[in-house]
Amino acid sequence: MSALTNLTIEEALKGLEKKDFTAVELTQAHIDAMEKHKALNAYITETPDLALEQAKVSDERRAAGNAGNLDGIPLGIKDLFCTDGVQTTAASHILEGFVPRYESTVTANLFKDGAVMLGKMNLDEFAMGSSNTTSYFGNVINPWKREGDDSDLVPGGSSGGSASAVSARLCMGATGTDTGGSIRQPAAFCGISGIKPTYGRCSRWGTVAFASSLDQAGTFARSVTDNALLLQSMAGYDPKDSTSANKEVPDFVAAIDGNLKGKTIGIPKEYRVDGMPAEIEKLWQQGIEWMKAEGANIVEVSLPHTHYALATYYVIAPAEASSNLARYDGVRYGHRADKEDLKDMYEISRAEGFGDEVKRRIMIGTYALSSGYYDAYYIKAQKVRRLISDDFLNAFKTCDALLTPTAPSAAFALGENEDDPIKMYLNDVFTVPASLAGLPGMSVPAGKDSKGLPLGLQIIGRPWDEEMVFKVAGVIENLAQFDDVPQLIA
């Protein structure tokens, strides 16, 4: 592997500052890596010319002594963030060819700090999926393989392209979005770390909406510190998003101090689900031992409504999606079926433009919101959502953070879990509850299963307490010493 693509962001920033290499060289190394690993299908749109231009300007800025916090760092941007002048598809045929004339707040913040964009990352269509197999632009492949088995594995989803590319060293870090686990689960499947901050920490302006009360931008990188650097840049108040929080963004990197003395870590007993593989149970126990070793107290906590989180999510997310996706009507942007009659144009444009999983969720949401069913499904789910949120707030009376597995299995092969939507939805059983409660959650690679695939542990924090999440994540990273690399690597 090329030495430059294997650096962390932290290391690369030091190297750029010491003039060991230029941003143009760093960017070119990643463009070469992307060329070599096109088969992973991690990128929907590659922007090498733009990246090299940005890198050149970055080098000039650094030479002039004006380098920003991420100056010259080549990143992947999930193709759900609108990028001015660069096609943004949400991995859907209905947005194929859509070129925004404005920049999402999150990407604008990254560019303001000097970041370089290598391209737009593949994802599940409209971020709906847990395996990155619903993209109109094809499946993303996980760079990891089972030992002695060459089958292609899924990278997880929905931010599968982001996770696969960071793991395979096709970019140094990437943006993601997380609605029910779309950052944490793919991070775990690809052996890297990723954080979904508190709902409201990052602006949603200019991000293609899926479920507005749940969607939150976050980051992928190969170290906890790198995630902190990226989130620091992305986060912050934005008057253009009424749900973005007007709160100061803390120094996330400073929070990673390895000190858990006096802290209490909660272990939610309801997360010991039936049929959980023994190796995941074992990894979880190992995580608990690591917490103790650094001086933390361990308490068992109860989140009694955990069992109802998935059902709650699969009412609220599709309901909000059906409303959000009503905008794709063939009138103002996106795919239009050329029909004489307006209703034909709407219905056929949408039938041609959306894939099966998106149609399924729009239909579920439309049904749940339809006259006579609204109270029974949507309002009911919002009530259970409050109970789930209250469970967490109660638990945080006795602990500072929660430790759980990230997903109930390691990465699975393409085609597995495809026969039954519910089976696929179960992938998010450990990540959905924190999403419903708007809490920060992070996955850190902590070990491997018997087939040599990475497994992640999840840290869930109090609202606005990403610092505690980063602190615990840093401890796991330090003690797990997970430095294995995938089989397919640049």
Add this chain to the structure above:
Amino acid sequence: MSLDKETVAKVATLARIRMNDEELERMAPQLSKIIGFVEQLGEVDTDQVEPLANVVDITLALRDDEVNDGACVDKVLANAPESTQGFFVVPKVVE
């Protein structure tokens, strides 16, 4: 609860997604299964519980009611499937 083909057809019309008979037949059991799954929420006692619409503990900000954006017709129309003279063009709506 099981959704029959007629119900699915009605929902497809509400959602403005054209579906042929074969798609309706295929979609009906899939949707029934998901609806069946979410109906477990009925087990939870929520009599005294207020619905939670937004988890963020912030109040919506107000701003002065003045124009702070606009004059970008070209940008707005840039991705239109069809436009003319500063307007979106759609099939005839009014006879």
